[in-house]
Amino acid sequence: MEITDKDVLKTAVIARINISEEELSKLTDNIKRIINYIRNKLDEFDERFDPEQSYFDKTDSVKTNPDKFYFKKFDPGKPDIKNNTEIEHFAATNALREDMPESHFSREDMMANAPDSEDGFFRVPKVVPWKS
Amino acid sequence: MDLTRLTIREAAKRLKNKEISCLELTSAYLDRIKNLNERLGAYITVCDKKAREQAALAQKRIDSGESISPLAGIPMGIKDNIMTKGILTSCASKILSNFIPPYDATAVKKLYDCGAVMLGKTNLDEFAMGSSTESSWYGVARNPWDESMVPGGSSGGSAVAVAAGLACFSLGTDTGGSIRQPASFCGVVGLKPTYGIVSRYGLAALASSFDQIGPVTRNTEDCALVLNAIAGHDSKDSTFRNIKYPDYTSFLKDDIKELRIGVPKEYISEDLCEDIKHSINEAIEFFEENGANVTEVSLPATEYAVSAYYILSCAEASSNLARFDGIKYGFRASDFDNIFDLYSKTRSEGFGQSVKNRILIGTYALSPEFQDYYKKAQKVRAVVCRDFRKVFNDVDIILGPTEVCSAYRIGEKKDKPLSMSLGDIYTVSVNMAGICALSVPCGKDSRGLPVGMQLIANHFNEGTLLRAAYAYEMGAGGIGLCW
Incomplete structure (x- = not known):
C-alpha cells in the first residue's frame, strides 16, 4: 500500500509537526521513496531467510549446521548462546543497583533552562479547557 | 616546533x-x-577561558609530581551532543541553541578527572542524524584534506578537529557509523566501542539501542589511551557491562602472527569504489605477509541491514525526540494559541528538515500500518547478530572497507538521504549487533583523499582491534597529517 498525503498528515499530527500545503507533496514523495525501498528490501529478506528454517540463507551455497549457529525458531528472548561465554554474559544480565538516595540537582539548576517559569514552576498555556 | 602536530603520547612525554x-x-x-x-x-x-583554566590546573597536577594520566593537559574536543556542564550543548539544532546543561556526561567527567583540557564542542549533523555534517544548524563542516568535500558525519566536527590539528583528540558518537565514517573520510582513527562499555549518561539519545560514545584520534595508541579513560563502570547507565576492563595499551603489540582475519565477500561488492578496493587489497596482503591467516567469510544479511537500521533507528529517534516540546528546556515558539499549538510550532520551527523527516518516518514505522515491517526489521537485526556470532567462531577480526567511497562534494548527496545512508552499509551492522569496530587510515584514493579500513571484533574485543590496527600502522605507516 502506497503512502499518501493523508498518511503523512496523520503521522505529522501524532509527531506534533506542522506541514504546510506547499511542502506536503514533496515530503510525501520523499518518505514514499524511502519507505518503498525499505519495504522491498525487507520483503526480499523474508523470501531469502525463512523463519521456519532458522533463517537459513536459502541462496547460500555453503550450508552450515543450523543447530550450532542459528536459532531453532526466531525468539529474541532466548538466544542460543551456550557456545560463547562472552555473549552469554552480554545477553544475560541487566545492570541494576540499589535505589539509594544521592545528590540531586537543585531546583534553580533545573529551572535555569526553562523557556518560561514562575515561582519555581514551568509556565505553560492552559491545558484543561475550563467550563463555568 | 608546531605543538599541534604532536600525538597524545608525544605531548604527554614533553x-x-x-x-x-x-x-x-x-x-x-x-x-x-x-x-x-x-x-x-x-x-x-x-x-577559550575554560581551556586555559583547565590547562593551568593540569599544570599544577603535573608540577606536584602526582601520578597522573597521560591525558593530563591534553586538549580535546567533545561532540556537541554530549553534555558539558555550563557549556552550550546544542546537538547542532535550533531547538537546543540556548541549552546549558546542569551536568557533565560521565565520559566527559572521566576525561576531566584525567586532567584533559576542554577546547570546545564539535560540530555534527543535527541530532547526529546524517553522514556528512551538512545538516548542522550552525553550518557545514569541511574536510581539511579538500575543503570542497564533506568530512563525513555525524561526528564530522570531531574528525575535522583531530585531522586539522584543532584538537589532540576528540569524542564522537556512533549510532550507525558516525565515528568510523568521518574518521575514514578525514584520515584519522575512530573507534566504536562495544555497546555498554562507555557510559551513555549525558549523551543526547538518538537511537538508544545503537548509540555509543567513542574516541577519534591521530593513531591507534592514542585511541587506546582515550579508551582507557572513558571505558568502565557507571551506575547511571543501566546498559553498562560489568566486565573486567583491561589496560587497552597492553594490546599495542606489533605482532599479528596467527591472527585469524575474515574478509566478508559481501563487503567487497560491486558498489565499492575501485580505489578503496585497491587499498583494502593491499592491507590484506600486508596482514598475510606478516603471518595472519586471512580467509573469506560471509555475512549474508548485510544488504538488508541499512533498511532495517533505518526503520529501527528512526523509530527510536521519534520516541527519544518527543521530549523536545518547548516546556522544560530549549527553544520555544513565541506565538501559539494553546498547548498543542505550542508543541507543534516549537517542534516545526526548532527542528531542521532532515530531523523532521526522520521523526515522521519513525512515527510511521511505529504505527499499526507498518508493524509487520517493524517486526521484519527486528528479525533482520537478529539475523545480523547471528551472522556475526557464526563468523566469530572462526575468525578473530573481520576486515573490510569503512565506506563504499571516500569523501564526496559538499551538496552532492544533501537531498538524497537514501543514497547517503546506503554508503553506511558496512558500518550499521556493527551497531545492530552491539559489537566493536575501528576505522584506521589505509591509504589515499586517486584524488588524494583518505581511505579507511574497518576492523570489526566481537563484544569486548577492543584489544584485538587495537592490536591489529597498531601492527598495521607500524608496518604500513600512516598517511600522515594533512598540513
Whole structure:
C-alpha cells in the first residue's frame, strides 16, 4: 500500500509537526521513496531467510549446521548462546543497583533552562479547557 | 616546533619532562582554532577561558609530581551532543541553541578527572542524524584534506578537529557509523566501542539501542589511551557491562602472527569504489605477509541491514525526540494559541528538515500500518547478530572497507538521504549487533583523499582491534597529517 498525503498528515499530527500545503507533496514523495525501498528490501529478506528454517540463507551455497549457529525458531528472548561465554554474559544480565538516595540537582539548576517559569514552576498555556 | 602536530603520547612525554607547559600546548591549539575554525566549521563553541583554566590546573597536577594520566593537559574536543556542564550543548539544532546543561556526561567527567583540557564542542549533523555534517544548524563542516568535500558525519566536527590539528583528540558518537565514517573520510582513527562499555549518561539519545560514545584520534595508541579513560563502570547507565576492563595499551603489540582475519565477500561488492578496493587489497596482503591467516567469510544479511537500521533507528529517534516540546528546556515558539499549538510550532520551527523527516518516518514505522515491517526489521537485526556470532567462531577480526567511497562534494548527496545512508552499509551492522569496530587510515584514493579500513571484533574485543590496527600502522605507516 502506497503512502499518501493523508498518511503523512496523520503521522505529522501524532509527531506534533506542522506541514504546510506547499511542502506536503514533496515530503510525501520523499518518505514514499524511502519507505518503498525499505519495504522491498525487507520483503526480499523474508523470501531469502525463512523463519521456519532458522533463517537459513536459502541462496547460500555453503550450508552450515543450523543447530550450532542459528536459532531453532526466531525468539529474541532466548538466544542460543551456550557456545560463547562472552555473549552469554552480554545477553544475560541487566545492570541494576540499589535505589539509594544521592545528590540531586537543585531546583534553580533545573529551572535555569526553562523557556518560561514562575515561582519555581514551568509556565505553560492552559491545558484543561475550563467550563463555568 | 608546531605543538599541534604532536600525538597524545608525544605531548604527554614533553609535558612530563617540562619541555613544554600545558598552557603552551593549549594556547597553540586555541590559536590554530582561531585561524581555521571559521573556514572548517569544526567547532560550534570554543571554550577559550575554560581551556586555559583547565590547562593551568593540569599544570599544577603535573608540577606536584602526582601520578597522573597521560591525558593530563591534553586538549580535546567533545561532540556537541554530549553534555558539558555550563557549556552550550546544542546537538547542532535550533531547538537546543540556548541549552546549558546542569551536568557533565560521565565520559566527559572521566576525561576531566584525567586532567584533559576542554577546547570546545564539535560540530555534527543535527541530532547526529546524517553522514556528512551538512545538516548542522550552525553550518557545514569541511574536510581539511579538500575543503570542497564533506568530512563525513555525524561526528564530522570531531574528525575535522583531530585531522586539522584543532584538537589532540576528540569524542564522537556512533549510532550507525558516525565515528568510523568521518574518521575514514578525514584520515584519522575512530573507534566504536562495544555497546555498554562507555557510559551513555549525558549523551543526547538518538537511537538508544545503537548509540555509543567513542574516541577519534591521530593513531591507534592514542585511541587506546582515550579508551582507557572513558571505558568502565557507571551506575547511571543501566546498559553498562560489568566486565573486567583491561589496560587497552597492553594490546599495542606489533605482532599479528596467527591472527585469524575474515574478509566478508559481501563487503567487497560491486558498489565499492575501485580505489578503496585497491587499498583494502593491499592491507590484506600486508596482514598475510606478516603471518595472519586471512580467509573469506560471509555475512549474508548485510544488504538488508541499512533498511532495517533505518526503520529501527528512526523509530527510536521519534520516541527519544518527543521530549523536545518547548516546556522544560530549549527553544520555544513565541506565538501559539494553546498547548498543542505550542508543541507543534516549537517542534516545526526548532527542528531542521532532515530531523523532521526522520521523526515522521519513525512515527510511521511505529504505527499499526507498518508493524509487520517493524517486526521484519527486528528479525533482520537478529539475523545480523547471528551472522556475526557464526563468523566469530572462526575468525578473530573481520576486515573490510569503512565506506563504499571516500569523501564526496559538499551538496552532492544533501537531498538524497537514501543514497547517503546506503554508503553506511558496512558500518550499521556493527551497531545492530552491539559489537566493536575501528576505522584506521589505509591509504589515499586517486584524488588524494583518505581511505579507511574497518576492523570489526566481537563484544569486548577492543584489544584485538587495537592490536591489529597498531601492527598495521607500524608496518604500513600512516598517511600522515594533512598540513
